[in-house]
Amino acid sequence: MKGNFSFEQALKRLEEIVEILEAGNISLEESIKIYQEGINLSKLCSGMLEEAEGKVMAIMNNGEQIGEFSINQIREA
Amino acid sequence: MSNEKIFTVKEINNYIKYLIQNDVLLSHIYVKGEISNFKLHTSGHAYFTLKDADSRLKCVMFKGNASKLKFMPEDGSAVVVRGYFSIYERDGQYQLYAEDMIPEGTGSLYKAYEQLKKKLSALGYFDEAIKKKLPYMPQAVGVVTSPTGAAVRDIISIIKRRCSNVDIYLYPVQVQGLGAENEIAEGIRYFNAKANVDVMIIGRGGGSIEELWAFNEEEVAKAIFESNIPVISAVGHETDFTIADFTADVRAATPSSAAELAVPDKQSLMSKVNQYKYVLNTSIINFINSYKVRIEKISRDNVFRQLERKILNMNQTLNSLNKYLDYNMMNIIKNNRNDLDKTVGKLGILNPESALGRGYGIIMRKTDGKLLTSVKDFQLHETLEIKLKDGKAEAEVIGIEDLSL
Numbered sequence: 001m002k003g004n005f006s007f008e009q010a011l012k013r014l015e016e017i018v019e020i021l022e023a024g025n026i027s028l029e030e031s032i033k034i035y036q037e038g039i040n041l042s043k044l045c046s047g048m049l050e051e052a053e054g055k056v057m058a059i060m061n062n063g064e065q066i067g068e069f070s071i072n073q074i075r076e077a
Numbered sequence: 078m079s080n081e082k083i084f085t086v087k088e089i090n091n092y093i094k095y096l097i098q099n100d101v102l103l104s105h106i107y108v109k110g111e112i113s114n115f116k117l118h119t120s121g122h123a124y125f126t127l128k129d130a131d132s133r134l135k136c137v138m139f140k141g142n143a144s145k146l147k148f149m150p151e152d153g154s155a156v157v158v159r160g161y162f163s164i165y166e167r168d169g170q171y172q173l174y175a176e177d178m179i180p181e182g183t184g185s186l187y188k189a190y191e192q193l194k195k196k197l198s199a200l201g202y203f204d205e206a207i208k209k210k211l212p213y214m215p216q217a218v219g220v221v222t223s224p225t226g227a228a229v230r231d232i233i234s235i236i237k238r239r240c241s242n243v244d245i246y247l248y249p250v251q252v253q254g255l256g257a258e259n260e261i262a263e264g265i266r267y268f269n270a271k272a273n274v275d276v277m278i279i280g281r282g283g284g285s286i287e288e289l290w291a292f293n294e295e296e297v298a299k300a301i302f303e304s305n306i307p308v309i310s311a312v313g314h315e316t317d318f319t320i321a322d323f324t325a326d327v328r329a330a331t332p333s334s335a336a337e338l339a340v341p342d343k344q345s346l347m348s349k350v351n352q353y354k355y356v357l358n359t360s361i362i363n364f365i366n367s368y369k370v371r372i373e374k375i376s377r378d379n380v381f382r383q384l385e386r387k388i389l390n391m392n393q394t395l396n397s398l399n400k401y402l403d404y405n406m407m408n409i410i411k412n413n414r415n416d417l418d419k420t421v422g423k424l425g426i427l428n429p430e431s432a433l434g435r436g437y438g439i440i441m442r443k444t445d446g447k448l449l450t451s452v453k454d455f456q457l458h459e460t461l462e463i464k465l466k467d468g469k470a471e472a473e474v475i476g477i478e479d480l481s482l
Contacts (some may be wrong), residue, residue, distance in 0.1 A: 008213035011350070018353050021360035028368055035361040042354040049347050051242040054217075056233060058224065058247040059267065068246065 007048050014041040087166065094164040097171065103162040107188065108173060109181050110134065112154045117143070125150065127158065127173065136160075138175040146178060147316055155181035179286075186286060190293050193320055197295070202302050202324045209307040209326045211338065214346075215275035217244035218339050219306070221264035224249035228282040228311075228332040235336035240343045246274055252281035258294035265300040265308065272306070278335045279321065280311030292319035301325055311335035433466040440464075443471065452479050 017038040021031060057068040084092070097103050110127035117123050121140030126133050136158060138146075150156060160175040179187050197203065218236060222229050224247065236243055248264035251257045261279060268274050279301070281289070291297060292312045301308045301324040310325030311332045322328040329335035375381070425431065429439065440449045443460035455461075455474050463470045 011213075011346075014350070014353050018356050018360070021357060021364065024360070024364060024367070028364070031361065031364050035357060038357045039354070042350050042357065045350040046347065048214075049242075049343050049350070054237075054240075054242045054244040056237075056245045056247070058249060060249075 007045065010041050010044050010048075014038055014045065017041070086169070090164060090166045090169050093171075094166065097162050097164060100162075105159075105161060106173075107157055107159050108134065109155070109157045112150050112156055113152050115150055115152050123150075123175075127156075134173055135170060136173040136175050138178065142176050148180065150178060157181050157187065186290060186293075190320070193293065193295055193298075194323065197298055197302075197320065197324065202298055211307050211309070211327060212275045214240070214341055215243060215339065217246060217274040219246045219248060219264075219268040219274035219277035221248045221250055221261055221268075221277060221279040222281055222332070223252045226282055228280060231331075231333045232278055232336045235333055236340050239337065240340040242343070243340050244274075253284065253288045253291055257291035258296045261291055262296045262300035265297075265304050268306055269304055274306060276307045276309065276339050277304075278309045278311060278329075278332070278339055279325070280309075280329070280332050280335060281313070282332060283314045283317070289313050289317055289319055292321040294320070297321050298324045309335045309338055433464070438463045438465050452477055452481075 017034050020026060020034060021038070024031075026034075055070060057070055060067055060069055108127060110129050113126045113128055113133075115123065115125040121143060123138040123143040125136050125138075127136055128134070138160075156178050157180075158173060158175045159177045160173050162171060163174055164171045201207065220229065220232055222232070229247065233245055233247070236245055246268070248267055250260035250264050252261065265277065265279065268277050279292075279297075281292070289312055292310070298320045301310070301321060307326045308324075309327045309329050310319070310321045311329040311334065312319045312321055315330040318328075327338055329338050429437075433439070441447060441462045441464065442449060442454075443462050446462075447454070449455060449461070455477050457474050457477060459474055461472045461474060463472055
């Protein structure tokens with residue numbers, strides 16, 4: 001459940017910033033400030049997308065014990 | 078006979094129609110039988126006869142319902158028809174107006190489906206208002222389906238292809254057969270208890286209505302309804318609508334499309350982010366350039382050029398004032414110099430030694446060189462020194478006469 005909301009928020013804020021910058025009716029100082037913010041957000045978003053490979057697990061019920069096993073383990077067995 | 082009411086044919090057909098249409102049983106009824114004389118008219122309406130060993134019944138199915146049929150009825154098919162009775166006044170012919178039709182073997186299931194759907198709908202299971210929003214970018218997806226078959230392969234491979242960093246947890250279940258509905262419900266509850274996934278997919282590939290049946294069971298619907306985690310249901314093909322589909326937060330037409338709904342396409346998100354980055358950079362450059370242009374324009378403006386000229390003029394004035402100042406100072410200095418020279422000249426005249434040439438002498442005491450200006454300074458017999466224009470002489474005081482006494 002970690003952080004899935006922040007990507008959406010980051011992307012949304014990035015979209016807002018792009019719109020504001022494109023519209024262009026803000027001060028130079030302000031624009032440089034939000035440009036910085038936008039670049040940071042785009043780095044954040046790219047970073048999140050470049051996270052490590054996720055795992056594929058299967059839940060196995062061995063009698064009373066429920067465990068998680070990677071799919072590869074199951075195929076090998 | 079004369080005192081009894083005589084009806085026209087139309088009147089009596091109307092009356093019978095009225096009776097039939099107001100009959101509770103005849104206005105909503107299931108009838109089973111074998112199809113014969115099936116004709117699909119160019120208008121889209123279907124006309125056929127239902128028969129069994131002993132009897133026949135004329136039926137019509139209008140275009141709107143006929144087009145929704147999931148199978149093509151043919152002569153000889155054993156079917157169950159749902160519909161109502163009415164009378165076709167022109168021919169005085171009563172008929173079954175069919176609204177839906179299914180192959181007969183599935184008749185009881187179909188009824189159960191309709192009843193459960195009605196019940197759960199009344200309980201609010203299908204309310205749009207309680208549907209949960211799917212997470213934008215889940216970290217983990219739970220899958221409740223058969224571990225064998227195309228559905229699970231499609232789901233896993235599509236999720237991996239679209240968003241490789243997502244974790245996938247497969248809860249393997251039987252999706253058909255005895256107890257399948259309990260296993261599916263358990264899978265949904267397992268993920269809720271563990272809370273290790275952000276969204277789950279439940280479903281299976283295509284099959285007959287009997288094979289899909291577990292997903293029409295109340296047990297499964299209840300587990301979906303009670304789930305805190307958003308559920309995507311993907312049962313069978315696009316044309317199959319199960320109770321699970323209605324209860325789920327999102328219905329996917331197929332397991333593959335469920336996987337697409339569950340996770341975003343990383344590649345397209347990446348290119349979106351890159352595109353935003355590009356727009357950011359070009360925007361800021363444009364922004365700064367527009368300021369540059371403005372500054373240039375302003376600096377070319379008349380006000381500034383006038384100001385420049387003004388500054389030049391002031392500089393010139395300052396220069397000439399400086400020169401003037403120098404000149405005046407020189408004059409003042411020169412004048413003072415003249416005054417000084419004159420004063421020095423005067424001083425020369427007042428110098429007592431200059432008077433020596435004119436017969437005056439300076440008298441000093443010999444012993445200490447003191448200048449003597451009064452007879453009171455003199456003492457008898459002391460030696461004096463007398464300085465004249467061209468030398469000195471020594472003299473002795475031999476008498477003093479003080480005239481001031």
